[in-house]
Amino acid sequence: MQENLIGGVAVSTKTVLKRTALFEVYKKYGAKVIDFGGWELPVQFSSILEEHEAVRKEAGLFDVSHMGEVLVEGKDAENYLNYLVTNDVTKIQINQAQYTAMCYPDGGTIDDLLVYKLENEKYLLVINASNIEKDFEWMKQHVEGDVKLENRSSDIALLAIQGPKAEGILQKLTETNLSEIGVFQFAQHVNVDGITEVLVSRTGYTGEDGFELYLAADKVETLWEKLLNTGKEEGLKPCGLGARDTLRFEARLVLYGQELTNKISPLEAGISFAVKTNKESNFIGKAALTAQKEEGLKRKLVGIEVTGRGIPRHGYKVFSGEDEIGFITSGTRSPSLQKNLGLALVFAEHAEVGTQLKVEIRHKKIDAVVIKAPFYKKGS
Amino acid sequence: MTKVTTNLLYSKDHEWVLQLGGNRVRIGISDYAQNQLGDIVFVENPDSDDEVTANETMGTIESVKTASEIYSPVSGTVVSVNEALGDEPEMINEQPYEAGWLIEVEMSNPEELESLLNDGAYQEFVRKGDV
Numbered sequence: 001m002q003e004n005l006i007g008g009v010a011v012s013t014k015t016v017l018k019r020t021a022l023f024e025v026y027k028k029y030g031a032k033v034i035d036f037g038g039w040e041l042p043v044q045f046s047s048i049l050e051e052h053e054a055v056r057k058e059a060g061l062f063d064v065s066h067m068g069e070v071l072v073e074g075k076d077a078e079n080y081l082n083y084l085v086t087n088d089v090t091k092i093q094i095n096q097a098q099y100t101a102m103c104y105p106d107g108g109t110i111d112d113l114l115v116y117k118l119e120n121e122k123y124l125l126v127i128n129a130s131n132i133e134k135d136f137e138w139m140k141q142h143v144e145g146d147v148k149l150e151n152r153s154s155d156i157a158l159l160a161i162q163g164p165k166a167e168g169i170l171q172k173l174t175e176t177n178l179s180e181i182g183v184f185q186f187a188q189h190v191n192v193d194g195i196t197e198v199l200v201s202r203t204g205y206t207g208e209d210g211f212e213l214y215l216a217a218d219k220v221e222t223l224w225e226k227l228l229n230t231g232k233e234e235g236l237k238p239c240g241l242g243a244r245d246t247l248r249f250e251a252r253l254v255l256y257g258q259e260l261t262n263k264i265s266p267l268e269a270g271i272s273f274a275v276k277t278n279k280e281s282n283f284i285g286k287a288a289l290t291a292q293k294e295e296g297l298k299r300k301l302v303g304i305e306v307t308g309r310g311i312p313r314h315g316y317k318v319f320s321g322e323d324e325i326g327f328i329t330s331g332t333r334s335p336s337l338q339k340n341l342g343l344a345l346v347f348a349e350h351a352e353v354g355t356q357l358k359v360e361i362r363h364k365k366i367d368a369v370v371i372k373a374p375f376y377k378k379g380s
Numbered sequence: 381m382t383k384v385t386t387n388l389l390y391s392k393d394h395e396w397v398l399q400l401g402g403n404r405v406r407i408g409i410s411d412y413a414q415n416q417l418g419d420i421v422f423v424e425n426p427d428s429d430d431e432v433t434a435n436e437t438m439g440t441i442e443s444v445k446t447a448s449e450i451y452s453p454v455s456g457t458v459v460s461v462n463e464a465l466g467d468e469p470e471m472i473n474e475q476p477y478e479a480g481w482l483i484e485v486e487m488s489n490p491e492e493l494e495s496l497l498n499d500g501a502y503q504e505f506v507r508k509g510d511v
Contacts, residue, residue, distance in 0.1 A: 044441070048444045049419045242418065242445050311422050311442050330446055333421040340422075362424075362440065 008112030019156050020065035021217040022224060029228075029238045035129040039066045042240040051243035052335040055206050058235030059226055061245055064205075064212075065220060068132035068153040075161030078127065079123050079281065084142060085115065086266060088279040092117045097184045099202055100274050102135065103285030107265040107292060111119050112256055112274075113134050114203065116186060124199075124214075126158075128256045142284070157220035161227060161236070161248075162210030169231040170211055175267075176200065177209070193226050195219050205244060207251025207376055249330050250376035252303065252343065257302060258314055258329045259343060265294050268345065271302040290339040299326065300351040303373025304342045304359070307329075308366035312359050314344030319358040319365055325350050327358065344374065388477070390502035391453040396477065401443065403490050405454060406483040409441065412506045417443040420472045423465040428456045432485060434492045439482070441472065447499060449479045450482065458485035468500075490496055 002174060003207050026033055031042035035281050042063070044051060054060045081089045087100035094117050111131045127135045136151050143149065161170055173193040176199070176326035181187055186201035192213070199214040207222040217221060229235060245255070251372075254260050258310040259269045266275050267289060275326060275352030306312050312331030334341045342359070349364045353372055358365035389397045393412035396407040397488045414420065422442035432496035461483050467472060472480035487493075497505060 024433065032416075043445065044418055046421050246444060309424070311447065313447055333442070 043242040044240040045238040048242035052241040054237040059165040060239035062160040065157040066129035068127040069156040071150040074146040082281040086275040088276040107288035108262040110356040157217040165234040168212040176292040206247035252374035306340040310361035310366040317360040330339040389496035393451040403487040456485040456487040
């Protein structure tokens with residue numbers, strides 16, 4: 001998310017930006033469009049705070065078609081993937097999805113991603129938009145045996161309908177029984193009010209229940225309109241990436257480029273549940289990550305609350321007394337909790353809940369304290 | 381919310397200046413600026429008796445998404461600060477020209493007003509989008 005700030009106003013640079021198939025529709029719904037890492041995407045439709053609340057209390061609809069999709073097929077697909085990613089791909093069944101990471105040999109993170117098992121020898125990987133080229137190159141370099149890779153990012157669109165009322169709204173448009181789709185499970189070839197071949201997955205990036213809908217890019221506009229019309233009574237709102245960011249932040253869902261980078265391992269970022277150093281197969285980064293586990297982590301991702309006046313932001317330094325002990329990876333004023341909160345990567349000895357720290361905000365060291373994260377849990 | 385703003389002067393950094401008589405002015409940010417920022421959740425104004433300098437940082441406004449510096453359109457001494465923004469920063473979104481004002485300044489160099497834009501010129505500046 002690069003912005004030039006001039007006089008308090010974000011100004012987009014005049015480079016050629018990528019767009020999703022829904023770009024022309026954004027305007028109709030009053031979107032404010034800005035540059036998100038080379039993509040021209042809606043930061044908000046009405047207001048980040050209103051959209052955030054809609055997702056927590058009713059439902060919100062997001063266009064996240066900028067996300068990348070790579071198909072992996074072939075007899076050796078499972079072995080190949082299990083060598084490429086940190087989680088154990090052999091543990092998922094058909095119609096199940098798994099959150100995982102892809103690492104360099106030193107344990108630094110290339111990307112975090114979802115692996116969808118479509119068939120026994122066919123998987124769909126969902127990767128971050130800003131990493132599509134990097135990831136695809138890396139995947140190609142490590143192909144071994146009977147594995148075919150196909151970058152489908154530009155012809156697969158993705159909508160996310162999230163919030164307590166998401167299932168009820170979506171159910172009105174399909175015969176498929178959504179209550180049978182468990183968390184991190186999905187159904188393929190679903191018909192959503194005449195739109196065929198939709199992959200409906202109970203996943204998301206908001207900390208709420210909800211679904212992600214993968215479909216052909218040329219059908220996404222129709223689906224967007226149908227969902228918004230159907231969900232009107234329940235309070236479904238079109239939502240931008242601003243609210244997506246505050247929602248995922250409160251739920252402590254990590255964001256590549258902030259909590260995860262090539263210099264931060266998935267263990268440090270606190271997603272050790274996605275790192276199976278004990279799995280049978282070898283995988284890239286295994287030695288480094290195993291060593292981190294055995295020696296104990298030097299750095300940990302913690303939640304902090306700024307108790308003095310100020311909002312922690314990405315990149316701000318964190319101190320214990322005079323010693324710099326880490327930095328803020330993400331921070332904002334939490335819309336749900338009405339507190340100034342941050343995620344910070346700090347040396348492990350400062351990671352305990354209750355530890356008093358300082359955050360440097362515009363050259364002043366402001367009081368902060370380590371608190372429990374996630375800051376928000378569904379239904380709280 | 382639309383208010384007659386023809387008596388205001390503006391900087392190209394999107395601050396407005398209202399002349400209150402003598403060398404005293406009130407300063408805020410324009411409707412365009414608040415709209416660009418989105419939901420404002422935090423304001424850091426200078427304190428009373430602080431000196432501010434034209435075109436230099438006088439404080440910070442934070443929206444949910446980002447922190448942005450505010451540049452003073454004039455030089456002088458801060459004589460009043462809108463303390464109500466501490467609890468209700470969203471007043472800047474709701475009433476950027478009224479309850480959402482930021483500070484009042486006793487100008488040390490009133491000639492600086494001559495370099496500011498009048499309402500028509502500012503609206504044109506924003507409309508052209510070369511901001």
